[in-house]
Amino acid sequence: MALRIAVTAEPVPSHVSALDYVIGPALDQGHDVALYAPPMFRREARRRGVGFHRAGTDWTCDPAVQRVASGIWRQSGNASFNRHVFGRLWPERAEAKARDLIAAWTRARPDLVVSECSDLGGHLAAAVLRLPVWAADNGLGPVLLDLWDTDVAPALTSLHKRYGQDAPVLPPMVTPAPVHWFYGTPPPSARAVGRTVAAFRTAGPGLDGLPSSRPLVYVSLGTLTTAMPGLRGVVGDVYREVMAALSATGCDAIVSAGALARELPSTDPRIAVVEHVPQPALLRRVDLFVTHGGRASLLDAVQGATPVLGLGVLADQPGNTAAFARHGLGLALEPTARRAELADAVTALLGDPRHTAAMAAADAELSRLPPVDLAELLARA
Template sequence: MSALDYVTGPALEQGHDVVLYAPGMFRREARRRGVEFRRAGADWTCDVAVQQAASEVWSKSGNVPFNRYVFGRLWPDQAEAKARDLIAAWTRARPDLVIAECSDLGAHLAARVLDLPVFAADNGLGPVLLDLWDGDIAPALACLHKQYGQDTAVLPAMLTPAPVQWFYSTPPPSARAVRRTVAEFGSALPQWLDDGFSSARPLVYVSLGTLTTAMAGLRTVIGSVYREIMAALCDIGCEAVVSAGDLAPDLRSADPRIRVVEHVPQPALVRRADLFVTHGGRASLLDAVQGATPVLGMGVLADQPGNVAGFARRGLGRTLELTATRGEIADAMTAILGNPRYEAAVTAADAELSQLPPLDVMQLRDCGDAQDGFGLASRPGSRIHVNEMELHDPWQ
C-alpha cells in the first residue's frame, strides 16, 4: 500500500472516511494505516504459475516483452472480476470520490459504469501503461467495456507524487503532481539499527525490491546480483545494510560491517544512508530523494530501467546493468560516495519535491464534479474509496 500513502494519508488527515477495496493480502496493511478495508478482486498475482510464466518471459525475452505480457495482457484479463466486485459494492454504498491505482483497470471501469468521479493514482507504472495503452491495453479491454455499455477505455486523469517531468517524457492526461507522504511507521528506525552505525564510515543501503525475490524465475538472477554487490561492499570499506526479503537467509555475510536483513523501514534507513543501491522502483527512488541520498540504480523490470536511467540523467546517481561485476559495482559506489555533485543534485531534487502542493481531497472531488458533471454534495467527511490492484510495490 505504500504506493497509495500519498493519497490515503492526506485523505485521513482531512477528516474523510477512506475505504480500501483490494484483495485480502492488503487487509493488514490497511489496518496499519487506519484505513477501512473491503475485499475486492483476487490475489491472482500471488499464483505461482502466473509468477513463473511472467519471469520466464523476462528471462528469455527481456523487459519490453515482459511489460507487454504482464501489463498489456494479464492485467486487462483480470479487470472483469475487479469491476464486478466494485460495481456491486458501490451500488450498495456509493462513494463521493474514487482514487484508483493507475493499473487498476477494473476500478476505472466500475467508476465509469456508475458515473463516479475517478482519478488514477500513479503507482510507478504510469509510463509503462501509457506506452502500452493504444496498442495493447485499450484493445484488450474493448470487449469488456462494450459488455458494460462503455466506449473505448481511457486512463483517468492522473495523480503523481513527483514533478511530472521526472518520470514522463510525455505528460499523462491531465496530470496533477501532488506532495508525497509516507506512512508514519516507516519513519523510525528500529533501535538495533539506530545504535549500530559508525559515523566514521559511509553507510550503504541495498534493496532490489520484493517481487524479484518472491518470483522463482527471478530469484536465482537476483541472488547472484546481491552476492556481487556484497562482494563489492567488502572492497570499499563501508558499513552496509542489505534488505533482501525472502533471499536474506541465503545471503550470509562474513563481514560484520555488512548486515543482511529481510526488511527494514526503508524511508527511515535511506535518510541515514550515504548511498542507496536500488532496483529503481518509483517509491524507492522517491524515498532516496526525500532522504537526500544518491542512488546506484540497477533496474530489473517494468518501469525500473527507465526510472534509474532518468535519475542518472538528472545527476542523482549512476546506473549499472544487472550483469555488472564486483569490480564495476565497487567502482560505481566509490565514484558516488563523497562526491559533492551527487549530494547537491539530490538535495536540490528534495527541495523541488517538497514544493509540490499537498493533495486536497475536496478540491480534487470538486474538480471531478466540474469536469464530469457529477454534482455531488460538497462536505467534509466525504467517503473516499481507494483501490489497490493485486500487486503494488513489488512491480515497482
C-alpha cells in the same frame, strides 16, 4: 465536508505504500477512507486506520503466473515482460475486479474513487457507475502510457463494450513527484502533488554500534522480484555481486533482502544482511542507496537526500533509474553488472558531492508540491 473516498489497489506487495500520498492527506482532511483491494492488503488497511473491503484476488501470488512472467523476462527481456503483464494479465483480470467493485459501490456509493493507475477494473467500475475517478500513479504510469494504444486499450475494448462503455481511457492522473522526473512526454491530465509516507514506516531503525567513520550503504532490490520464484536466483546473484563490490570498497552496508536474506550469508562483518528495515527512516541516515529503482524507493531516497545506484530489474524500474541518472541523482547500471563495475560506481558516487547536492535540490523541489486535496479532485473530476 467529509467525503467518502474509495481507494483501490492491485495485488503487488508495495502498492498500498505507493498510495500513501493519497490515503494520508485524505485522512488528515477528515474524509472517510476505505481501501478496496485483494485480501493481501487487509493488514495494510488496518495499519493505516482505514476501512477494508475485499475486491479482486491475490492473483499475482499464483506460482503459475509468476513462473510464466519471470520466464518471459529471462528469455525475452523487460519489454516483452511488460507487454505480457500489462497488456495481457492485467486486462484479463479487470472484469473480476470490476464486478466486485460494482457490487460494493452499488451498496455504498463513494463520492470519489482514487484508483491506482494500473487498476483497470477500478477504472471500469467507476465508469459503469458514473463515479468521479482519478488514477493514482503508483510508478507504472509511464509504462501504461507507452503500452496503452498498442496493447492495453485493445485488450480492454471488448470488456468495455460488454459493459456498455466507450473505448477505454486512463482517468486523469495524480502523481507524487514533479511530472518531468519520470515522464518524457507528460500526460496532459497529470497533476503533481506532494508525497507523504505512513507514520509507522518512519520509525527509526536501530543503528547503534555501526562505525561512523566509514560510508554507510543501504541495499534493497525490492519485494516483488524476491517473491517471484523464477527471479529469485537472478536477484540473489545481483545481491551477491553487490555485496562483493561493497566489501572491496571498504564500506559499511545494510542489505535488506526479504526472504532471500537467509540465502545471503555475509562473510564481511561490515555488511549486515537483514530481511526488512524501515526504509524511509534509514535513507535519512545512509550515504548511498543501491536500489532496484521502484518509484516508491526512489522517492524515499529523494526525501532522505541520498544518492542512488540504480539496478533496474523489471517493469518501470529500468526507466526510473535511467531518469534519475539523467537528472544527476545517481548512476544506473544493468542488473548484470559485475562486482568491479559496481565497485567503481559506488566509489564514484561516494566521492562526488554533486550527487548529494542534486538530491537535496530534488528534495526541496518535491517538498514544494502541495498535498493532494481530495475535495479539489472531486470538483475537477
